[in-house]
Amino acid sequence: GHDCLERAQVFHSGRRVAEAMAHFHAPLVATPVSRHPSLVSRDAVKSEVLSTRVIATPRWLGECTAEHGISCKRSSRSGMGAAQGTDPSASRRDLGIMVLAAAGMTAWRARGAARKGWRASRRCTVRGAFSVPSASRPRSSIFAPLTSFASRSQHAGMVLEKSPPAPLNDMLLGLDGQALSCEELTAILRKAGDITEDQAVATVEVVPGSERRWPQSHSAKLRLSLLPSSGEVEAKGEERLIFLKKVLTREAASDSLEALCRDLASNANEAHFYNEFQDLLVKRGLPLLKAYHVDLRLPWMEQNVDITAADEASLRKGGMLCLLESAEGYFQTSPLSVEQAKTSLNLLAKMHGAAWQDEKLLARAAHRLQPVAGYWTLEKRGQEEMQRMAENWKGYVAAFADARPELFARPGIAELAQRIQSLAPRIAKEMAASPSDPFATLVHGDYKAMNIFLKETLMEGESAKRRRLSVDSETDALPIDFQWTGVGFGMSDVAMHLSHSVALDAMRDGGERSLVLGYHEALVSSVGSSQAASYTAEVAWRHYCLGVIDYARMVIGCFFKNATPETFAARADKENVGLCYRNVEASLEFVERVDGCLRVIEAEAPPS
DSSP: OGGGGTTOEEEESHHHHHHHHHHHTSOOOOOOOOSOTTSOSOEEEEETTTTEEEEEOTTSOEEEEOTTOOOOOOOOSSSOOOEEEOOTTSOHHHHTOBOOOOSSOOOBOOTTHHHHTEEEEEESOOSOOOOOOOTTSOSSOOOOOOTTGGGOTTSOEEEEEEOOOOOOOGGGBOTTSSBOOHHHHHHHHHHTTSSOTTOEEEEEEEOTTOOEEOSSOEEEEEEEEEEOSSTTSOTTOEEEEEEEEEEETTTOOOSSHHHHHHHHHHHHHHHHIIIIIHHHHHHTTOOOOOEEEEEEEOHHHHTTOOTTTOOHHHHSSOEEEEEEEOOTTEEOOSSBOHHHHHHHHHHHHHHHHHTTTOHHHHHHHHHHSBSSOOTTOHHHHOHHHHHTHHHHHHHHHHHHGGGOHHHHTSTTTTTHHHHHHHHHHHHHHHHSOOTTSTTEEEEOSOOOGGGEEEEOOOOTTOOGGGGGGOOOTTSOEEEOOOTTOEEEEHHHHHHHHHHHHBOHHHHTTTHHHHHHHHHHHHHHHHHOTTTTTTOOHHHHHHHHHHHHHHHHHHIIIIITTTOOHHHHHHTTTOTTSOGGGTOHHHHHHHHHHHHHHHHHHHTSOOOO
16 A cells, blocks of 8 residues: 555655645644754654654654544564554545654654544554665655565554544534534634644643533533644643633523523623623723633524523524633632632722723623623512512521521511512612612622632642642632623622622621721722722622622522521532522521611611
């Protein structure tokens, strides 16, 4: 079969690498040789027929990146190595026939081998081979077929056999069911300015252990290897880590069509945030992970389909795929310590300050994002859930009264659910800010600890294993997950955040008020005292109380259903779950907090 190899060429010496690149219009990678100066410094091998790029370093290292995923091992003692497909029913191109020319070289396995289903095995018969010129031979292209290689049995060749392909991880499939190609990823990263025009993605794989499969979405970290930009770069090239989030409507869990559409609309909300608001907010000082690519395909939203008349099959088409910068050097944890809470609230103040009372921006957000931010609003949760509050609260009191009898003996505690329900419509109306309202801003809408990345720091004397326990309160953090982002009052984020994600020790002994006022100071600093002159600490505290009550309506109506110490214990270690409904002490202090906020609002004169 060596007639198939006649068009292949061997380029050797550093001076010829650039010529090879120009000839084949593709980057070729070279590995420098330092251990054997008598050998030719570099050999870049390319088969034009097979669209195969090979880096071959005589006797030492080589890397092969082949269209057909060819994988080669070390050949034996001779100055030759060989690789050949053996399936007679397939064409030579499909077999991926190629020869690695090297004097006893070691060839690194192509990273694409496993994906393409090739495996290597040793054989003694090879029909064709390249001969690598020694340093004394002319530096020119050379092809030396050996038609009687079998007679040189001491030269063990390599035979490639096609094995059944390994199943592709479905995380690497796009919304159309096709694999995310290296060409597509290359174009995405180039457009984002993350790689240069002479770099390209060579392989992509899911980082082991990074997959997360939630009821509504799947995510994973992807490792991309890049072809080096020139022959002078190390053969290993570079790597990029990116974060993938994918929503497939056909797999999304839901209790009803209404719930399905609500959740899918929230994914569209995140896509709109990255596509239409990210750049402006970054310019205004909000740190965000770069969104490389956002693919949103929800036909029913684009066509304004009436979901009450639509069938489920028509709604379960398309989805959303998002490729983000990976948050390397950051971590997530819950609950947050007092210093971590200060960091998260400083970040929140930056976000709220970036859109503070910007009527034009907020009008656009009301149209393209959530008109009323937050997943717990009365409009989104509905009257039916609110009607369950009384029953859920009765069961909660029965289950937890013995844990703190003096709390449940206080006036008004037994009627807590009814007190919230009587104020709920008024509070929902007041917290539904319009773009022109004083103090209106862009609200995250789900500002829990697991939607925040904190920068890793290692305090002096600490071991690497403990570096996640402390962060400097001045260290930057990064927010993620903008499904429920929209227009609102910033204190709704603060109220949810403190009850959901902050440790008990940080909230006790005046800690709660200190954190709220600290956020207020950071907000005033972010927007300027003149812009926030009328947003006093007293106004801010009132907004906080309204936010706590509004959030409590959802917690009692939904998460206190069948609540017992046992059900709390079952989810005690689930960091994504709110602390106030997975930790008994935190839950009881949440009840006490809600009661205090209710008293503040109840003491006001009723609205006329």
